Amino acid sequence: MGRSPCCDKVGLKKGPWTPEEDQKLLAYIEEHGHGSWRALPAKAGLQRCGKSCRLRWTNYLRPDIKRGKFTLQEEQTIIQLHALLGNRWSAIATHLPKRTDNEIKNYWNTHLKKRLLKMGIDPVTHKPKNDTLLSNDGQSKNSANLSHMAQWESARLEAEARLVRQSKLRSNSFQNSSFASQEFTTSSPSSPLNKPVVGPSRCLDVLKAWNGVWTKPMNEITASGSATISVTGLDLEESPTSTLGYFDQNAPHISTPGINGGNSTVLFEFVGNSSGSSEGGIMNNEESEEDWKGFGNSSTGQLPEYKDGINENSVSFTSGLQDLTMPMDNTWTAESLKSNAEQISPANFVETFTDLLLSSNSGDGVLSENGTESDNGGEAGGNGNASENCEDNKNYWNSIFNLVNNSSPSDSAMF
DNA sequence: AAGACTAGCAACCGCAGAATA
DNA sequence: GTATTCTGCGGTTGCTAGTCT
Numbered sequence: 047m048g049r050s051p052c053c054d055k056v057g058l059k060k061g062p063w064t065p066e067e068d069q070k071l072l073a074y075i076e077e078h079g080h081g082s083w084r085a086l087p088a089k090a091g092l093q094r095c096g097k098s099c100r101l102r103w104t105n106y107l108r109p110d111i112k113r114g115k116f117t118l119q120e121e122q123t124i125i126q127l128h129a130l131l132g133n134r135w136s137a138i139a140t141h142l143p144k145r146t147d148n149e150i151k152n153y154w155n156t157h158l159k160k161r162l163l164k165m166g167i168d169p170v171t172h173k174p175k176n177d178t179l180l181s182n183d184g185q186s187k188n189s190a191n192l193s194h195m196a197q198w199e200s201a202r203l204e205a206e207a208r209l210v211r212q213s214k215l216r217s218n219s220f221q222n223s224s225f226a227s228q229e230f231t232t233s234s235p236s237s238p239l240n241k242p243v244v245g246p247s248r249c250l251d252v253l254k255a256w257n258g259v260w261t262k263p264m265n266e267i268t269a270s271g272s273a274t275i276s277v278t279g280l281d282l283e284e285s286p287t288s289t290l291g292y293f294d295q296n297a298p299h300i301s302t303p304g305i306n307g308g309n310s311t312v313l314f315e316f317v318g319n320s321s322g323s324s325e326g327g328i329m330n331n332e333e334s335e336e337d338w339k340g341f342g343n344s345s346t347g348q349l350p351e352y353k354d355g356i357n358e359n360s361v362s363f364t365s366g367l368q369d370l371t372m373p374m375d376n377t378w379t380a381e382s383l384k385s386n387a388e389q390i391s392p393a394n395f396v397e398t399f400t401d402l403l404l405s406s407n408s409g410d411g412v413l414s415e416n417g418t419e420s421d422n423g424g425e426a427g428g429n430g431n432a433s434e435n436c437e438d439n440k441n442y443w444n445s446i447f448n449l450v451n452n453s454s455p456s457d458s459a460m461f
Numbered sequence: 462a463a464g465a466c467t468a469g470c471a472a473c474c475g476c477a478g479a480a481t482a
Numbered sequence: 483g484t485a486t487t488c489t490g491c492g493g494t495t496g497c498t499a500g501t502c503t
Contacts, residue, residue, distance in 0.1 A: 062471070062497080084488070100489075101472065136491060148471080151492075156469055 059093040063102055067092055071099055072107055105148045112144035116153055124150055124158060129172040 059067075074090035080103065083096035092099060105111075116124070120142055127138045135147035135154075142150060162169040 060473075082488075097474095097489085098472075104490095105471075133492065147491075152470055155493095160468095 057093065058095050060098070067094065068102070068107060071102060075103060105146050110144055111146060120145065121158060124154060125162075125172075128154065
């Protein structure tokens with residue numbers, strides 16, 4: 047498949063943008079919308095390629111961009127999402143209102159990554175570096191399985207980001223088609239792209255679905271394995287674009303054959319208290335640095351021994367009186383779900399699943415919601431502090447999911 | 462005071478996937 | 483079904499300002 051360069055580079059300017067160029071680009075987009083980026087430079091009188099214009103707009107000129115120092119909360123968000131998503135900056139940016147993927151990427155590379163390294167935490171795995179030495183024991187296997195599970199959530203976040211993009215496209219397309227309307231000047235003095243999104247955002251539905259899915263008890267997964275979840279009028283089983291119907295190829299998921307031969311999916315919200323999210327969490331940099339100092343003495347934490355069984359094919363774990371075995375291939379089948387659904391209540395499953403995640407994760411030097419590490423020091427294996435440690439770790443994961451739940455993409459820069 | 466070094470960030474590059482002809 | 487175009491993404495580069503020696 048042939049692919050032409052984004053622009054013929056002859057006579058086109060490169061390098062830093064001048065205020066005059068910025069002004070031209072801003073003026074043109076405010077008046078006409080960006081439309082086709084390729085055609086834009088000529089129309090706007092710029093000696094730049096369309097790609098360069100798009101980057102300048104999305105990373106710098108767009109009016110809904112927040113610039114300046116990252117707050118502690120934003121830092122935590124980045125770290126937590128990075129632990130789940132890796133270098134998927136655009137997906138991370140979806141959950142950081144008014145920050146661009148480029149800015150987040152730069153911030154990660156120049157600040158956060160270095161801090162983690164200083165603390166002895168591998169910025170790729172988000173685990174203490176000496177963990178990598180434990181390559182041949184069960185812990186590494188646990189970690190692998192944990193990451194397997196994380197992929198599940200990763201896939202969901204990715205899909206959500208995708209939906210956000212789609213919504214954005216729809217929104218932009220609407221805006222472009224009605225640019226001459228008075229809404230432009232009333233809703234935003236600076237840009238038409240600040241206009242509110244017209245029409246319902248499917249992303250919101252998805253988030254609501256995510257939040258509300260546990261209202262459907264586990265045992266409603268019937269003998270036929272069908273579980274249909276309808277939230278806010280969106281029948282997820284029938285929605286071809288629903289996040290809940292999208293999976294990363296490699297991501298594990300719980301798949302139950304739907305009535306019509308399709309699949310439906312049950313997602314699990316990790317319930318429980320999220321330790322007080324720093325409300326209004328805008329902190330100045332000094333405070334932020336202080337918190338980071340406290341964070342630093344934790345990297346000696348080790349993974350607790352995970353006493354329940356994990357092997358290549360399944361994961362077994364104990365929660366209270368209940369033993370549970372789940373297959374660890376790429377899908378959790380209706381059969382496995384069904385049988386286990388008979389064993390446990392939804393809340394117990396959540397608890398159990400969360401425990402599984404957390405027991406593999408404790409002592410990783412990850413941030414708790416208040417910006418300090420959940421220092422579990424390998425004690426979660428069953429001593430007196432186990433439940434407390436487990437709670438801390440649960441809070442960590444809950445904070446991630448709460449963060450996802452609470453940050454409506456409609457607040458994000460994508461809109 | 463001046464040169465060397467470093468950190469931060471804007472911008473570029475190339476690839477991939479979606480959309481379109 | 484294929485070729486082409488468009489857009490988005492992530493990695494990388496290179497410039498600039500600040501700091502150190």
